[in-house]
Amino acid sequence: MSLYNPPEIIKIAGEAAIAKHSYSTRKILTLSFLAGAYISFGGLLSILIGGGVPGLAAENPGIAKFLFGAAFPVGLMIVVMAGAELFTGNNAYFMPNVLSKKQTWRAPLRNWGLVYLGNFAGSIFVAYFLTHLTDVVAQQPWQEMVHNIAISKTSNPFYKTFLKGIGANWLVCLALWMGMSAQHTSGKILAIWWPVMAFVVMGFEHSIANMFFIPLAIYEGANLTWVSFVSHNLIPATLGNIVGGAFFVGTLYWYAYQKKA
Secondary structure: OOEOOHHHHHHHHHHHHHHHHOOOHHHHHHHHHHHHHHHHHHHHHHHHHHOOOHHHHHHOHHHHHHHHHHHOOHHHHHHHHHHOOOHHHHHHHOHHHHHOOOOOOHHHHHHHHHHHHHHHHHHHHHHHHHHHOOOOOOOOOHHHHHHHHHHHHOOOOHHHHHHHHHHHHHHHHHHHHHHHHEOOHHHHHHHHHHHHHHHHHHOOOOHHHHHHHHHHHHHOOOOOOHHHHHHHHHHHHHHHHHHHHHHHHHHHHHHHHOOOO
């Protein structure tokens, strides 16, 4: 058999959650730093490919968005296959165990808090040291795209960014859920690529990706502040991500396949 069924996926997720709770603080912070960096690599690749075709974007904006979205999933592929701790993915992993009382709420809250900090550090590292200081996006049309992405992401009302956060992590956690269903590397790559590409093309808000996109724009001279980044994007996107992953994936699949009548 090359495909795990939904109840088996929940079992795999639960076993992963138990393993994650056993990690030391040092291990969690190390692996979460790596995940933040990996997601940022995907974001940088998207900027260089999707932002490098301004003529195509003007004539065929859907194709340009697709190119941007098609490159981004490489980050999550590295997270899954090389091994790292991603806040948004972990929003779903713990829920079946918590709702079945196999773990207490202390497990996800400890993990989410530490992983969030580590993801932020990894994202900032790539944004500042590997992208800004190396002038990777200092030339046009890439710098303009970096600015436009960040300005767009911080210009929406709270509710809109919150709802976009739900959509983003619903799809990201589905990518991870589908990836767990596959037993071979090729299957995992395909399972991850489609939902992640979709959420990026749809313009949804992923808090960890935004830890790269918006700080990078600030470093590159965009008319933005750290306060506007946190208040106008990071907080509502994070809250939406938690709902999208913890409820729409972790909770609903637990309710459908594991909750006892």
